Amino acid sequence: MSNRKSDDGDDYKFLRIVDAMASINQKVNLIGVITEIGIPKQSRGTDCCCTIKIVDESNASSGISVNFFAASFEKLPHVESAGDIIQLVRVVMKCHGSGVNVVFDKKFSSFALYEGSEGSKFVPYQVSAKFQASDRDNKFIAGLRKWTLSNRPETASSDSLSLKEIKQGQQTNLICKVLHVCEVKDGELMLFVWDGTDVPPVNIHTKLDDEFEKPLPLQLEATPLSRNILCKFPTVGTVLRMTNGKCNEKLGLHLLKAGKWVHFRNITFEVRSGLWCGVLLSKSKFSLLPDDDDYTLERLRINKERAKCKWDRKPYTCFPWPSKITDTDRQDVPFVTLMDILTHPEVIAKFRCVVRVVAIAPGHPKDFKAPCGTYRLRLTLEDPTARIHAYLYAEDGVKFFGGNPSIATMIKMRNALLGVEETDKKPRNPPWVECCLTSYNIDEIDLWGSIRYRIFDTTLLG
Known part of the structure; x- marks a missing residue:
């Protein structure tokens, strides 16, 4: 030259x-x-x-x-x-x-x-x-x-998938935004990435009878992220965890900065405890995309339109409407996501959402009531944005089950809600259902650290 x-x-x-x-x-x-x-x-x-x-x-x-x-x-x-x-x-x-x-x-x-x-x-x-x-x-x-x-170098590849298209074990390319990077174990880092779309729902393989002893985890990291971090996440679209998996090499993932759009190449996906996880391989590569990249601008535009529409916060895969096995008394209330609920600015509030019930404790309907005859259950709910525990108690349980049906009837209702086949030995594929949730706190001093969620104004139709 x-x-x-x-x-x-x-x-x-x-x-x-x-x-x-x-x-x-x-x-x-x-x-x-x-x-x-x-x-x-x-x-x-x-x-x-x-x-x-x-x-x-x-x-x-x-x-x-x-x-x-x-x-x-x-x-x-x-x-x-x-x-x-x-x-x-x-x-x-x-x-x-x-x-x-x-x-x-x-x-x-x-x-x-x-x-x-x-x-x-x-x-x-x-x-x-x-x-x-x-x-x-x-x-x-x-x-x-x-x-x-x-002669701008090509950044977005036509063979890149969005999160809504991923498949287990598939090695592919992904374009997404890095939201957060943190250490989850000694020397092991985890990325939290997002592209505005919803990951597909997966089957649940855990046994209902094991839910008390080995509960289905709410997240893959041992310690949940703080509320301050969650409040910085988008409330629509899946935030995917990504790790180095079984790669024996020490990777410099700490060099990736939050807020950057990244084109990952040669990564794969796994399902762990019913949650999707991206896995970086020793041969994985990435490109940091410029802020004005056409693909990222299009993804942001689509997400902005989705987040702005009050009726468009349902999971992609429940369209045109969730299963009709539940009904709520608040049909005029717009849907919100579980991430909306987790980051809501008020401690006590009421919501309507579309979720899957992926676990229930106790597992058998004969144990749904305390010895005094009061309903007491803990349901594990998930949508593409988060997974939470929600409680069903007393008169809300009576409302939910339509009174006090027989054990045989409740087994059928439970199976429909959790996607249980004729035997609990098969994986569960819970349907999307709508429900109403209210938040409350159990500690007047530690308000945000003691928030719980309860199901109300919801009926399981069977």
Whole structure:
């Protein structure tokens, strides 16, 4: 591209990618547009490593991979968005299988990261320890920014799924927004991601008789997220948990920032305790999408319309209407999601929602009443946004079961509500039903930490 003098007097130049690929085992200097970032991970030795894919005008379709090695995750490139520009100094071209890639050696290589949008400053937002900037680099950065205006690297892939399309065990790509990153065990991080759609409902395999001893969990993490964090989540659409699964490598997931839209590649999905979980693999990669990416703007537009419509907060899979095995006395009240309920600004409030009853305790109708004859049950409710416990007590139980039916009748009613087949040994597939919930607190001092939910004004029709 051009020759210039380095500070130590050695002549060097930025090579086009297509020219660099012919310079095997040589140290070269490159500048390119970032299209893809591998998940940072601990290498087999003591280093941390990641792979970045770059393109330029000489190789806009396939580009080339750059393998980085550093002493810590923090010293690896922290790319803020696909389309940003990276300047690489004294990197080595290596043959890899039938192709060629670039190796960044921590001993002598250096890099700098720049925003990719035209009009941005020529000040890098991250540089490595050995990097030395020059004003003469600016024309190359400006040239790439101008080139990307009409040759913008493809970010959203046509083979990417939305959360409503995922399947268990399927390896695929996903475009979503990272809402939160936290440590759930020693060294194990969990991502909370969202795209505005609802994950499909799944069968429940736990036994009803085990609900007291081994209750169905409300979330996959051992400690539930705080209310302050939940209040920052969208109230429509599934917030999916994503972990590194059985990957033995230490992944640098802490480098992912909340609020960023990400294109994940080569991830899979599992069902754990009836809850969907995304699983990152050692070969997973991602691209951080720019804020003006067409796909993300479309997803935000659709979600805004859905959240704004007071009658459109039902789960996707219950349309056109939930099962008619329940009825409520508040047909004029709009539906809300369970996340709406969890983040409601008032401690005591009343709601109407569409849920699945995935567990009940006690499990057998003969135990639904206390010795004094009062109904006392705990139901586990879920919708695409959350899972909660809700209690059915006293006169609300009488209303729910339509009085005091026989045990045989209650077994049929329970089976219809929970999707139980003729035997409890088969997985349950609970139908979507509507119900009314009210919130209350059991501790006047710790209001938010002691909120409970109770079913009322709801009748199980059988």
